[in-house]
Amino acid sequence: MTALVGIVLGSDSDLPLMKDAVKILDTLEISYEVTISSAHRAPEKTAEYARSAEARGIKVIIAAAGLAAHLPGVIAAHSILPVIGVPVKSGALEGVDALYSIAQMPPGIPVASVAINGAKNAAILAAQMIALADASLGKKLHDFKEDLAREVEAKDSKLKELGVEGYLNNK
Missing domain, CATH: 4.10.910 (30s ribosomal protein s13; domain 2)
Incomplete structure (x- = not known):
């Protein structure tokens, strides 16, 4: 089954948090893929993931990142798909820096943001976007x-x- 949602983690340390998104997608029977990439440590991999996602059938990308949280923005810069950023609670500012980084994107490169550690809401928002063209998912x-x-x-x-x-x- 082709994945409809791409979940991209900036680090494997984000996986316990993003498991909440996976549970929601499983409950709603939405196919997904999970990838670890990094805007800073693997910029080419991240750009290629974003550029190829639409052709692979992905409809929405959820990107989790802490600290400077560039991952959602870099993905949005390389794709026309909707990107939802999940700011991860980490570092001295406990995720506020990540929230600001995700919310303060420049004109032309929008990224939706959920609350700090808001993985569940990211999955629900992704589902709502997909449901615009899928009545059975809307019913779910x-x-x-x-x-x-x-x-x-x-x-x-x-x-x-x-x-x-x-x-x-x-x-």
Whole structure:
């Protein structure tokens, strides 16, 4: 099956975080590929990945990076595909530097950004983009959001039943 989402990690240390994105994509039955590359340590590999992604069937790229977080921007510079940046909490600024790097792209090279360590939302956003042309995936996303609402209702019912102290003690 051709991958629809490309997940690019700046380092293997990003894999535990990005496993959350993989779980969402698996739940929604969206095919993906995961690659380790680096805007700084493997710039040619990164550029080639970005340039070849569309021809390989990729529809959206999710790129995770910490610190200066150039990976999503470099990928966006070499592709017309939507790129979603996941700023990774790391370093002295705990991901704020990565968030700013991803959000402050120059005109003509847009990169969407999710919250620091927002791998789940990156996968959901990628799914929503793909669902624009895939009604069955749109249905899965509607069901997914309905499940989220049911979880909130269940938690609220439990809170009302147990009270604040009982709820907290039962967690």
